Amino acid sequence: TQLLEQSPQFLSIQEGENLTVYCNSSSVFSSLQWYRQEPGEGPVLLVTVVTGGEVKKLKRLTFQFGDARKDSSLHITAAQPGDTGLYLCAGTYKYIFGTGTRLKVLA
Amino acid sequence: EAGVTQFPSHSVIEKGQTVTLRCDPISGHDNLYWYRRVMGKEIKFLLHFVKESKQDESGMPNNRFLAERTGGTYSTLKVQPAELEDSGVYFCASSQIQGAPAFFGQGTRLTVV
Numbered sequence: 001t002q003l004l005e006q007s008p009q010f011l012s013i014q015e016g017e018n019l020t021v022y023c024n025s026s027s028v029f030s031s032l033q034w035y036r037q038e039p040g041e042g043p044v045l046l047v048t049v050v051t052g053g054e055v056k057k058l059k060r061l062t063f064q065f066g067d068a069r070k071d072s073s074l075h076i077t078a079a080q081p082g083d084t085g086l087y088l089c090a091g092t093y094k095y096i097f098g099t100g101t102r103l104k105v106l107a
Numbered sequence: 108e109a110g111v112t113q114f115p116s117h118s119v120i121e122k123g124q125t126v127t128l129r130c131d132p133i134s135g136h137d138n139l140y141w142y143r144r145v146m147g148k149e150i151k152f153l154l155h156f157v158k159e160s161k162q163d164e165s166g167m168p169n170n171r172f173l174a175e176r177t178g179g180t181y182s183t184l185k186v187q188p189a190e191l192e193d194s195g196v197y198f199c200a201s202s203q204i205q206g207a208p209a210f211f212g213q214g215t216r217l218t219v220v
Contacts (some may be wrong), residue, residue: 040214042198042213043200043211044211045209088150095140095152095208097150099149
């Protein structure tokens with residue numbers, strides 16, 4: 001069974017802090033997606049990374065795809081309460097989702 | 108432009124009953140996906156339509172689940188008969204291009220009692 005393991009599972013930080021969330025697998029993916037989900041809503045696509053080693057920036061969010069295309073990271077700079085939510089990575093092989101990281105940013 | 112819409116938002120049914128979930132994708136999106144999240148678990152892929160054809164239904168749990176997309180527009184997911192373990196949130200997503208479900212609906216929370 002293909003698995004995407006995310007770490008940490010939970011993260012509670014103060015506003016203004018930086019954080020990194022990881023998404024790891026033993027499988028190679030043709031691309032990886034990151035989503036954010038809020039309670040009562042469906043996941044919202046943030047970014048797709050395709051090329052090994054690729055780095056994409058979305059305002060204060062930086063996404064990196066591992067060279068071997070087996071892992072990815074999401075780095076948030078100067079976190080804000082609005083960043084609170086469930087962050088999910090997903091791989092397009094069989095469209096599998098990661099286990100999720102629940103982030104809470106305290107004001 | 109309307110996003111992906113799902114109906115109903117909540118459904119509570121008794122074990123053995125039938126439930127039909129509906130998904131209206133974004134207009135023009137050929138790719139439609141169904142997912143399910145059972146409590147405490149990750150979101151799991153159920154199946155993928157390209158227009159009206161089932162591209163991949165490898166995630167369907169068993170033959171109590173039937174998905175259709177007649178005419179390549181909206182899709183339905185029927186569970187018959189429902190079992191307790193079918194409880195969870197069912198998500199639908201659509202994309203213009205194949206590869207990644209880009210737009211998700213808000214989900215249907217199904218509770219089987």
